[in-house]
Amino acid sequence: MHATSLYQQVKNAITPYIDEHKTAFTVALSGGVDSVVLLHVMNALKAEIPQLQLTAVYVHHGLSLHANEWQAFCEQLCNELAITFYAAQVKIDRKTRTSLEQQARDARYQALDQLSPSGSIILLGQHLNDQLETFLLRLKRGSGLQGLTAMRQTRMLSSGRECLRPLLNVTRQNIEQFAADFNLEHITDDSNCDERFDRNFIRQQIMPLLSERFKGFEKSAVRSVGLLQQQQDLLDEYSQLDLQRCQNSQQGLSCLALANYSAARQANVLRCWLEQFTALMPSQQQTLQILNQGLTAQADAQLLIQLAHGQVRRHQQFLYFVRDTEVPQSQLVTDAELLLSDGRSLVQLTGEGIRKPLPNEQVTVHFNRPQARIKPLKKPGHNTLKHWFKDAKVAPWLRANVPLIFYNEQLVYVVGHFISAEHYQQEGIFWNIKT
Incomplete structure (x- = not known):
């Protein structure tokens, strides 16, 4: 196991954390082949890095009839490996205009954050094929540059906890081969074959055709995603400079300063400003509405545009993000x-x-x-x-x-x-x- 490239990739991904004396890691364990392989590799790394601390968390969404069996499998696996195991059962309150997949993902991250030991880095099993599926899904939705950067190797939760994807450059085929070579048992989620879900349709129908038609398509596409991420990083640096020039000490965005920029730059600064307050960005129509009304209105004109998690308001020629709150009682x-x-x-x-x-x-x-x-x-x-x-x-x-x-x-x-x-x-x- 130690001699495999997969093992080395995981080791290389966690080494910078070990060097900074961050030695606690929590594997998001679903029982699927990717998270099971990740758990076994991290367990092997424990023998090589004695200070490494390892736990695992299973999140029970209640969306599958087999969820109890999967939880039992994960708990037994952790017992066999002498790894501390936690399980959380979350309830998904289905909402309109938000996909069930998104709601389940949000609940999963929240549960992982709550159950993982303090200071622990959460390890996610997403791999190269997941990255490409995410890219194609966002391409289908008409995402811009930021959306097409797909998944980053690291992700920061709203609580400040860091998540790491050590397998992001490893193909699903390599992960499955690794599991077969070392006789690692795992579960198979039948819902992954349900092509009513866009991601499964891309996985079952689109990706095999592209890989068959274009040799090396997976690695080429991932290389493109990496280049998009570099371009987004560069854009972010310039965006922060623009934001510093436009934002006051109360986190208001100056309409007068914004008016000096081109339309594309205005929209970019607006998004950069909003990212401080909400992860859900306004639609293109809402963005144009905010900029048109915010920059052309009379000095004392009021502006109120409702977004998912709050409102954009205008006061004294500054834009402010206002969270929805209830008026206190007398x-x-x-x-x-x-x-x-x-x-x-x-x-x-x-x-x-x-x-x-x-x-x-x-x-x-x-x-x-x-x-x-x-x-x-x-x-x-x-x-x-x-x-x-x-x-x-x-x-x-x-x-x-x-x-x-x-x-x-x-x-x-x-x-x-x-x-x-x-x-x-x-x-x-x-x-x-x-x-």
Whole structure:
């Protein structure tokens, strides 16, 4: 086993981590031939690298009648190899406009992240043929450069945990031959032959034809993917430079700075900016809508474009990404620290603020009362909260979550913004938000 090229490729992939003293690895074990081969190779590497720590995780999606059998197989295999084994059962709540495959994949990554030991690198068994199938699927969907780069050898989860694909340059044929040479038992998922799924159709019908017709097609295509990845990396470097010129300290994107670029460059900077907040990019139509409305609107015009995980809003000639949130509930203020319904804490302190409530005054915290009136300290006259927020240039989407302190039905304190001049007291009370 140690003399095979497959073994060496896996060893070469994990060596940089070992050199950095990252010695804990978790194999995403499905029981299929690729993950079983990966597990056996990593187990052999343990004998060569004593400090290497190895665990395995099986994720039970509940999508196959054989899932319990596969879990039992994986657990028995790990017991035979004396490898710590974990299993997770996840529930897939089917959603519209998202493929079942995508939902299962997202749930799998989340479970892998939760069960893998702290600091462990997750090892995925995806191989060269998986890479080509991904490339062709994205080509079919009309993906751009970034989509056509397919899978990277490393992937960072949202939690910051790193995933590694040590077999990404190894063909399925080589993996299967390795398993046969060393008599490695594995399971076969019959659903992989169901050609109703696009990936299976490409695997069963398209790839064999291409490989038969064009000698060396697999390696040539993967080489092209590698070149696309290099070009994307170069583009990313320039994109970051553009983003630094266009983004302010509040992560807003300057419409004025963006207007100096070509249309293609504007779209690229917009995507680079959005990647900080969401993995789901806007469609081409949404991108044009954001740029057209964002760059050509009047200075004080509002913009709201709904995306999958939030909204793109415009304020003071900057674009902002705003996550969807619920307005907190109104509550009585009875203690010095109050837990709000959105998880924040409202803390009462002493100092320059307003007078304490009278015995007949009930203290409540409300939200989203734009028509409530107040005369702020050092401001001329009474007016609505909507007026004062606009005067202070507070972004519209921030206003609904600002705690408003009322004495009975009178607004007396706008946390972080305004003090009622009629209730002002130098040695009084005030409130802050603790997140």
